[in-house]
Amino acid sequence: MAKFLARRAFTTCIVVILVSIISFSIVNVLPGDLAAAILGEEGGADSQRYEELRASLGLDQPLYIQYLNWLTDALRGDFGISMRTQEDIGPAIVSRAVPTIQLAIFAMALSILVSVPVGVISAVRQRTMVDTGGTLFAILGVATPGFWLGIMLMLVFAVWLRWLPPSGFVPFWENPVEALRLMIMPGIALASGLTGVLIRQVRASVIEVLGEEYIVAARSKGLTERVVLYKHAFRNAIFPVVTLIGLQVGQTFGGAATVEVVFSIPGLGRLAVDSIFFRDFTMIQAVMMFLALTVLLTSLLADIVYARLDPRVRYA
């Protein structure tokens, strides 16, 4: 296990470095530089101020020095200052990440809670009306854009029925009830695609496992069908699902951007969208790094969970 973790940690580090180079390069391949962007059109004409600013930002140094400076600052948690809002990027990202992480966790939990039972039932009742219904539900989930679903939900439950508040955000630990009420609609909007994909995967892998010889062997011991299904089949069927969930975390964070815009949630996705519109390079760079790290860490986590579940990996 230690060896396995060390190997995974090593590859994770390499990917992080690659991502940092890419996100750093974005700023430098675009025309104009940071100093010109900060000074704006009029200030850019003043070449003395421009040179001074370049020097103070370290932009007159060779690229690799700039990169190393940026990296060492970033490692200390200092990502510089936003060109758009002039706030410190580190704390800004942390505060904007809270709503996104909360929303993503809620959406993924919702997704798993719905897709696992639907997938398992579809698999057990293969080729019945129930299965067809599950498949239809899954395909609808995949085919419906999250932002559209969000707007429709808002129309029905906030505008017409007035059951839920239309938009806004409250951290879970401040007011759990209100936080949940606010997250139901964006959560469903964000979860729909993932749920569809997961239902299909759960169904497929349960069907595959149910055809295995050890399932017949389990039945031949006189175990109840429930024990056969949950203890023998489900534990084996879950592996591809865990991997898929790990891979879908990035998708979910990406999908959060549009949902956050629709529901006015001050999250990372909206921050990224706003920063892109305002050419706030330093912020885009940091957001990219943060998202990449999140995806990497969750896929590492998925691998660890996988290894915990599967004894064949654990001892390998």
Added chain:
Amino acid sequence: MSENSKPLLLDVSGLSISFATKQGVVWAVQNLSLCVQQGETIALVGESGSGKSVAVRSILRLLPKATARIDSGRVLFEGRDLLQADEATMREVRGNKIALAFQDPMAALNPVLTVGEQIAEAIRAHEELPKHEVRERVVELLTLVGIPGAEDRLTWYPHQFSGGMRQRVMIAIAISCNPDVILADEVTTALDVTIQAQILELLKDLASKLSTAMVLISHDLGVVAGMAQRVYVLYAGRVVETATTDDLFDHPSMPYTWGLLRSVPRLEGEALDKLVPIEGVPPDATKSAKGCRFQPRCAYRRDICAEREPDLLLAPDTNEGHLTRCWGRQEVTEGGWLLATDWQSDLGDPGLVKQIRSSAAVGG
């Protein structure tokens, strides 16, 4: 068929099973009858696809519900027809009264559960015991099947054992509830020859120690010889010959059995004896033919063989309970031409052999 007065334990009669497949209906087992007495070992022998596994799995009703259909028959066990029993009764029988041991232990053991747990759950399914007693039983069972250091290996997973050891675990599961009958489905096929011998010895030993009856499935007459008291030879889902083991080896009574015996290497006898293969391929189980099922591969066939299927009848000049399904060996009109044939010297019509070989080559 009563050779002695031991009570009948399992009585299968007229069992027919079919499968719905994309290629059409497969007639896997046709009108199969067999019985097992207490403590007796019987063997089902036949090529792959002859319906052996399907037949024993149907006894425990473990065939896939979506595709398999039991068309007719009875499986009498303890005065009950298992084919009509409800799910709860079947669960009570499975593992507890009738246990199944599998061909490939790697596939039949759950990869994510420890072997200790996989044995323990079989015990717990039928007996309410305190935790430490279950554990003791598991250790006892593992020791009984010859796994050294059983105490430490409870927490091992199947992939940590060798093939032979895994098969021992499989057998430990099968005997865990002290069943009346063990259905051993090709339990040695996946093992190499030396391990095969060990596992067979173990099974034989356990069967006599626990006085368990056994239904041994094999495609290998050599495996059967030292184990079973009675043999059923299956071809294309039908019993084509049945006799006590000694009787079958001494007086095999129909061409398919002759073919099987000729293809088994023998230690006694002349070393120069060549193994003679059975020419041709087994029939397509989706097609029903009116004659004898073996007739297309039979080098002794006559016209009647393709017209009507022979019944399973007493073979003349043999012991009681020796039944055979062959026109050539039955004293009926148009039949009986093989009654005087010496199977070891007469290999049938060489012209027919050639014909069968070439038609198989074209068909395949």
